[in-house]
Amino acid sequence: MINSDLQMGPRPKYSRRQINREPSPLLAASVLYGSIILASWVPTFLVTTSMPLVPPMGFLLLVGWRLMRPGTLPAWIGFPLGAIDDLVSGQPFGSAILLWSVILLAFEWFESRFPWRGFFQDWLASAIACGSYVVLAALVSGAVLSLPILAAITPQLLLSMALYPMIAAMVATLDRIRLIRIREIR
Amino acid sequence: MAPPSSRASGHSRKAQYSRFTSYLIAAVGAAIGLVLLGISLWQPATFSSLRGVAGDVGEPAGQAVAVSRDGSGTVLDRIAGFWNAGNQNAALRKELQLARIRLKELEATEQENARLKALLDLTEESGAPVAFSRIVGSSVVSARRFAYIGAGSRDGVQAGMPVRSERGILGRVFETGSSTARVLLLSDSESVVPVRRAQDDLIAFAEGRGDGLVRIRLINLGINPVEEGDVFVTSGAGGYFKPGLAVAVIHEVTDDGGLARMIADPAGTDFVRVEAYWEPETVEAAQQSPDQMLQGTNAPQ
Numbered sequence: 211m212i213n214s215d216l217q218m219g220p221r222p223k224y225s226r227r228q229i230n231r232e233p234s235p236l237l238a239a240s241v242l243y244g245s246i247i248l249a250s251w252v253p254t255f256l257v258t259t260s261m262p263l264v265p266p267m268g269f270l271l272l273v274g275w276r277l278m279r280p281g282t283l284p285a286w287i288g289f290p291l292g293a294i295d296d297l298v299s300g301q302p303f304g305s306a307i308l309l310w311s312v313i314l315l316a317f318e319w320f321e322s323r324f325p326w327r328g329f330f331q332d333w334l335a336s337a338i339a340c341g342s343y344v345v346l347a348a349l350v351s352g353a354v355l356s357l358p359i360l361a362a363i364t365p366q367l368l369l370s371m372a373l374y375p376m377i378a379a380m381v382a383t384l385d386r387i388r389l390i391r392i393r394e395i396r
Numbered sequence: 397m398a399p400p401s402s403r404a405s406g407h408s409r410k411a412q413y414s415r416f417t418s419y420l421i422a423a424v425g426a427a428i429g430l431v432l433l434g435i436s437l438w439q440p441a442t443f444s445s446l447r448g449v450a451g452d453v454g455e456p457a458g459q460a461v462a463v464s465r466d467g468s469g470t471v472l473d474r475i476a477g478f479w480n481a482g483n484q485n486a487a488l489r490k491e492l493q494l495a496r497i498r499l500k501e502l503e504a505t506e507q508e509n510a511r512l513k514a515l516l517d518l519t520e521e522s523g524a525p526v527a528f529s530r531i532v533g534s535s536v537v538s539a540r541r542f543a544y545i546g547a548g549s550r551d552g553v554q555a556g557m558p559v560r561s562e563r564g565i566l567g568r569v570f571e572t573g574s575s576t577a578r579v580l581l582l583s584d585s586e587s588v589v590p591v592r593r594a595q596d597d598l599i600a601f602a603e604g605r606g607d608g609l610v611r612i613r614l615i616n617l618g619i620n621p622v623e624e625g626d627v628f629v630t631s632g633a634g635g636y637f638k639p640g641l642a643v644a645v646i647h648e649v650t651d652d653g654g655l656a657r658m659i660a661d662p663a664g665t666d667f668v669r670v671e672a673y674w675e676p677e678t679v680e681a682a683q684q685s686p687d688q689m690l691q692g693t694n695a696p697q
Binding site for chain 2: 253254255256257258259260261262263264265266267279283285286288289292294297298299300301303305306307308309310311312314315318340347348350351352353354355356358359361362363366
């Protein structure tokens, strides 16, 4: 069975007849960075909780993009995206800049050591990254550290570790939107 | 899946250098982050203007979501009301009769109260609120407990002003943007409020724990007279909060006081009121160092 879709590689159906189209760099960049910025920002006004409950969505999405599409995010992107996250998250300014940069560098190291990967290995890497991020972020948050506060972050910790499959599906969908062929080649 | 072959720089000097440069920038970024983090932990107010701008940018979206959040509650209520209409009607009729009786009783009490107050020559002192606002956001991700409200320095809100809902104290303003302000909630682990027990003058501090509960720490140690269900209200010490505002209800008794639940839970709060300082002189005095105060009052040399 020879299918034209298989030969042409994955591509949205509606562009089938538009062979002189290519992905727009503007859309590709704005979906990539916009999704992470929105994920940092939107949870802050959805609910008001009396304990940290919502997983750090911005960071989860950053890790998702980094694991699903290696090479799309530059290694230094933790600085600007972390700065935006710090402005809205309530953490002291600098905490996400530091932690996001360090964890992205750790991913670069990890990838150079273990180039072959699968879904479950990605999930494990994401769980380690997100788990350590939640704990480290609580440590540098400026809160008075005590047993109750560590108990309070546990649900958030477990949620952020368990969410990777959902994040991966989200990144895959966003990636399809990102690479829609809408720019006309002249 | 192995990384795409374009990621392997191979023998291309250019690719190797650009990759190395990106690592270098990332490491420098992390170092800058470390320095910024140190500064913000040391001087928490340093980047408040930047955060204020970010808060102001996000405010319209926050307001819109806050409105729809309240709206969705009423839709659910309406559906639930449809189901229970019949028996609710009968119950409400009975409740109304009882309420009418109580109302008459209260009117009598109110008259007596007014008469007694006139005897004591007390004036009702309720300062006009500085601003009304919705809660437009909160720090749901961070271990700190902050809420964002849609009123800022443009509306006269200043850092330190108490924020309350119709039930009681929520916290106080931590920093302001031009149209938003960040509120340090009672449950934050950095928040300490002087309180007293409602029925007597048992003085304590209400300290946030960061997990939604408040620790009540008695000042006079000894036999712990606190019991489950005791209500603590603000004592007015420190000059920020007006005395007599509800803070928390004891939920569990401990050695040095108890664990308490907040009466005004930010999760159930919709509109908040920012009030002026209770005693501005006390607040000013607390912000000055003792030396300055002595110089100001011409202390003997």
